[in-house]
Amino acid sequence: MTKKTPLLGKTLGELKAIVQDLGMPKFTAGQIASWLYDKKVSSIEEMTNLSLKNRERLMENYEVGASAPVHEMRSVDGTVKYLFCTPEGDYIESVYIPDDDRATLCVSSQVGCKMNCKFCMTGKQGYTTSLTAAQILNQIYSVPERDTLTNVVFMGMGEPFDNLDEVLRALEILTADYGYKWSPKRITVSTVGLRKGLERFLEESDCHLAISLHSPFPSQRRELMPAEKAFSITEMVEILRRYDFSKQRRLSFEYIVFKGVNDSLIYAKELVKLLRGLDCRMNLIRFHAIPNVDLEGTDMESMIAFRDYLTQHGLFATIRASRGEDIFAACGMLSTAQQQAEKKEKESETF
Ligand SMILES: C[S@@+](CC[C@H](N)C(=O)[O-])C[C@H]1O[C@@H](n2cnc3c(N)ncnc32)[C@H](O)[C@@H]1O
Numbered sequence: 584m585t586k587k588t589p590l591l592g593k594t595l596g597e598l599k600a601i602v603q604d605l606g607m608p609k610f611t612a613g614q615i616a617s618w619l620y621d622k623k624v625s626s627i628e629e630m631t632n633l634s635l636k637n638r639e640r641l642m643e644n645y646e647v648g649a650s651a652p653v654h655e656m657r658s659v660d661g662t663v664k665y666l667f668c669t670p671e672g673d674y675i676e677s678v679y680i681p682d683d684d685r686a687t688l689c690v691s692s693q694v695g696c697k698m699n700c701k702f703c704m705t706g707k708q709g710y711t712t713s714l715t716a717a718q719i720l721n722q723i724y725s726v727p728e729r730d731t732l733t734n735v736v737f738m739g740m741g742e743p744f745d746n747l748d749e750v751l752r753a754l755e756i757l758t759a760d761y762g763y764k765w766s767p768k769r770i771t772v773s774t775v776g777l778r779k780g781l782e783r784f785l786e787e788s789d790c791h792l793a794i795s796l797h798s799p800f801p802s803q804r805r806e807l808m809p810a811e812k813a814f815s816i817t818e819m820v821e822i823l824r825r826y827d828f829s830k831q832r833r834l835s836f837e838y839i840v841f842k843g844v845n846d847s848l849i850y851a852k853e854l855v856k857l858l859r860g861l862d863c864r865m866n867l868i869r870f871h872a873i874p875n876v877d878l879e880g881t882d883m884e885s886m887i888a889f890r891d892y893l894t895q896h897g898l899f900a901t902i903r904a905s906r907g908e909d910i911f912a913a914c915g916m917l918s919t920a921q922q923q924a925e926k927k928e929k930e931s932e933t934f
């Protein structure tokens with residue numbers, strides 16, 4: 584049986600091309616978009632304002648393409664980590680984070696990652712593949728809490744700017760009138776910063792931007808994040824200065840505070856210098872320890888002193904609450920565990 588193409592993840596323009604190709608009236612594309620992104624159906628059969636003949640014609644080569652998570656882990660704090668399996672058998676993680684009146688879903692953009700950041704479990708997995716817009720959207724489409732979500736953040740596995748075509752396609756669908764109709768203010772894309780991707784994202788999307796910074800010193804940032812070698816934070820900041828972040832779109836920086844590495848006030852002072860005059864905020868993040876890495880999170884006292892120094896010197900900073908510590912909180916931990924379990928199972932079958 585030939586594999587069917589998912590309709591999920593198709594833009595209105597792409598749906599128009601599909602219906603035209605199948606000899607259906609052009610307006611059918613809008614109807615399909617509404618069934619997918621408004622009513623969130625799980626099968627083409629449910630698209631009842633399409634004629635039976637047209638539904639059958641569509642079903643020959645297409646399917647909605649939604650698939651439920653295969654595994655979930657619940658934290659005592661209400662955070663839920665979902666594991667999805669792609670048709671190729673790869674595992675990706677999404678995390679549901681309820682918080683007062685917000686309900687955020689953290690989604691993945693790739694299986695693994697090429698960037699190899701020292702502190703990241705996904706980086707340790709290496710790169711397997713990039714997700715399609717269908718697979719990115721499916722995470723939002725198929726979690727049980729989908730109708731209560733208030734925000735989406737691209738802070739799961741992978742580097743979104745290394746898969747920008749598919750990420751932008753998913754963002755279009757989430758924000759377009761024919762799609763989810765979400766305000767771009769509800770969506771944040773997090774990146775290490777890749778030169779080509781950064782400018783394109785800023786031109787083609789209105790969603791919020793978060794840059795993973797972790798050190799204001801290029802030489803140290805390079806040690807933590809090899810991507811610094813190709814595109815330095817100093818150059819990145821110069822490019823960011825050309826854009827207006829004072830209105831709808833928010834710019835934030837992510838900073839994991841490592842004990843004895845980047846937690847002294849020398850770093851805070853340098854951060855203030857680096858980002859002076861830029862409309863932005865700083866999110867200080869607690870390190871989720873991962874195996875075999877000689878890095879440790881700093882203590883809360885140092886973190887508070889760091890935050891206070893930044894805020895007192897004009898750089899608004901917050902400490903991000905660490906969520907789901909009891910459920911393999913660091914991104915990539917659950918999918919790595921699943922991969923290793925499967926590998927072990929296969930090995931035991933062989934011997
Ligand atoms: C997993 S990344 C995905 C998005 C993008 N690749 C990036 O690096 O911004 C999302 C955020 O998690 C952070 N992160 C990665 N590993 C972490 C860990 N072990 N503990 C805390 N934060 C971590 C990253 O630095 C980044 O700010």
Ligand code: SF4
Pocket residue numbers: 696697698699700703704705706707739740741742775795
């Ligand atoms: S932190 Fe982001 S860019 Fe770095 S390895 Fe992890 S997923 Fe990739």
